[in-house]
Amino acid sequence: MAPRSSEVVPQSSLGMKPFKHRNKHPQSGELWLEDKKLLDGAEGLWRVHDKIYDLNAFIRKHPGGPSWLQVTKGTDITEAFESHHISTGPEELLQKFYVRDAKTKRNSPFTFEENGFYRTLKKNVREALKDIPKQPIGTSAFFTDVSCIATFLFAVLAITYENYLLAIIAGCFLAFTSIASHNYIHKKDNFRMYYMNLSLMDYREWRVTHALSHHLYTNTINDLEITAFEPIVPFLPTEKSSKTKILSCLYVPLLMASVFHLCLIFRVRGYIIDKEIRKNIKLEDFILFLLPLTMYVLGGQSLLRTLIFWNIIIVVGSFHFFVVGFTAAHHHPDIFHDGDATRGDKIDWGIGQLDAVVDRVEITGSHWLVLTTFGDHCLHHMFPTLDHGALDYIYPIFRKTMKEFNVNMRFSTELTLMKGMFRQLVRSEPNPNPPDLFKTLD
Numbered sequence: 001m002a003p004r005s006s007e008v009v010p011q012s013s014l015g016m017k018p019f020k021h022r023n024k025h026p027q028s029g030e031l032w033l034e035d036k037k038l039l040d041g042a043e044g045l046w047r048v049h050d051k052i053y054d055l056n057a058f059i060r061k062h063p064g065g066p067s068w069l070q071v072t073k074g075t076d077i078t079e080a081f082e083s084h085h086i087s088t089g090p091e092e093l094l095q096k097f098y099v100r101d102a103k104t105k106r107n108s109p110f111t112f113e114e115n116g117f118y119r120t121l122k123k124n125v126r127e128a129l130k131d132i133p134k135q136p137i138g139t140s141a142f143f144t145d146v147s148c149i150a151t152f153l154f155a156v157l158a159i160t161y162e163n164y165l166l167a168i169i170a171g172c173f174l175a176f177t178s179i180a181s182h183n184y185i186h187k188k189d190n191f192r193m194y195y196m197n198l199s200l201m202d203y204r205e206w207r208v209t210h211a212l213s214h215h216l217y218t219n220t221i222n223d224l225e226i227t228a229f230e231p232i233v234p235f236l237p238t239e240k241s242s243k244t245k246i247l248s249c250l251y252v253p254l255l256m257a258s259v260f261h262l263c264l265i266f267r268v269r270g271y272i273i274d275k276e277i278r279k280n281i282k283l284e285d286f287i288l289f290l291l292p293l294t295m296y297v298l299g300g301q302s303l304l305r306t307l308i309f310w311n312i313i314i315v316v317g318s319f320h321f322f323v324v325g326f327t328a329a330h331h332h333p334d335i336f337h338d339g340d341a342t343r344g345d346k347i348d349w350g351i352g353q354l355d356a357v358v359d360r361v362e363i364t365g366s367h368w369l370v371l372t373t374f375g376d377h378c379l380h381h382m383f384p385t386l387d388h389g390a391l392d393y394i395y396p397i398f399r400k401t402m403k404e405f406n407v408n409m410r411f412s413t414e415l416t417l418m419k420g421m422f423r424q425l426v427r428s429e430p431n432p433n434p435p436d437l438f439k440t441l442d
C-alpha cells in the first residue's frame, strides 16, 4: 500500500520513537519485533528495565513456554515481564542471568516504581490470590469447550440442512470460541490457545500483536491493534479530512467482516514470499481446516456448498468478533490515545492502563459474558495471565488500591462505547488535558 499522507501519521505525545516500518502494510508481528529490536537497546539479548540479561539457557526451561522468550530475543521485555508474572519467583530468578547495564534510555515512558500504583497493586493481588477458589477457572474451560463444540455442531447442522440461520449461529459460536481462547493465549502453553486458529487467525501471531504489542503499549503508536488498521481505520487523533472521516466510518463494518479472511490471505502471502516463514509451518497451522473438513465429512453436501457455508460462518464470526473487539474497551474520545495530552514524561504502567481502558457495566459480573466479550478488561490488561474466572474476585483489592492512589477505573455502557468508537474515528483534535479517570463518559 502506498505511503500514507502526513494527515494520518501522528506523533507520540508519550515521547515514544515510532517503529521504522510503521507505515508499511500489511503490518505483522514479525516486522513489529524486528522494528522493536532497533529501538530497545537490548544488544541482541533481553532487556528488563535498564539491565541486559542473557536468557538463552533459560528459553527451554521457561515455565510459560519457550516461545515468549524465543520471539522477544533482542528486545526490551520490561512490560511483558512485569505484567505476566505475579509471584516474586521470576524476579529472583532473573538476577541469575544478568550480563551488564543497558547503554540507552528505554523507548517506553512506562515505569514500575516499587511503591508506585502497579507494583503495589500486584503485591496486593498476590496476597488476594491465595483465597481465590479454583472452580471458576474450571468454569472458564467448560464454557470455552462448550463454545467450541457448539461451533462444530451448528456448522454441521447448517451444511446438512443448507440453513443460513444455523450458519449464522455457528459464526457467532466461532466468535465466542475465539474470544474465549484469548483467555488462554496469554497463559503458559496449553491446548485451548489453538482454538483461536479455527477462526483463520493464528494464536502465535496473536501472542505478538495482542499480548506483546497491544496489551503492553495500549493505544500508543506502537500498539499493533492501532497501526495494523491504519489508514483505513485511523484511531489516533490527528488531522483527518472529511473524506477520511466518512470513509473510515463506512469501511469499518466491512473491515470487521473480513479480518478473519485477511489474516489467512496475509499468512499465505507470507508462506509464498518468505522461505523462513515456510520453514516455520507447524502442524497447528492446519487446525483451520478442521471445521470445513468436519462439515464436508458429516454434512453430506458437495465440496463447493461446504466451502460456501464455511465462508459464511467465517464472515459472521469475523464481524461478531471485531464488533465486540473494537467496541469493548479502548475507543472513545475520553479514552487516552497517543497524541492526547499526557500525565508527564514518566507514567506508572498501571495508571497508563487505567487511562486506556474502560469496562462495560452490562458485562461485569457475568462469567460467560466476561469470557466471550473481552470483559473485565481493565483487570485483564493488568494481569493477563490470570484466568478470566479469577478476575471478579480481585475487584475489592483493586478498588482499595485505586482509592489509595486516588485513581479510578471507568465503567460505561455498551452503547456509549459503540458510539464512542465512531466518535473516536472522526476525532482530529488531540485532548488538550491529561485523562480524567473520574469523568463519566457520555
Ligand code: HEM
Pocket (backbone or CB within 6 Å): 055, 058, 062, 063, 064, 065, 068, 069, 072, 077, 080, 081, 084, 085, 086, 087, 089, 090, 091, 093, 094, 097, 186, 187, 188, 385
Ligand atoms: C517476554 C517475557 C516473558 C513473558 C511474556 C512471560 C510469560 C510467562 C507466562 C505466560 C507464564 C505462565 C503464567 C501462568 O500461566 O500462570 C510465565 C511463567 C513463568 N515465567 Fe515467564 N515470561 C517472560 C519472561 C520470563 C523471564 C525473563 C523469567 C525469569 C528469568 C520468567 C520466569 C517465569 C517463571 C519462574 C514462571 C512460573 C510462574 C511464576 O512463578 O510466576 N519469565 N511466564
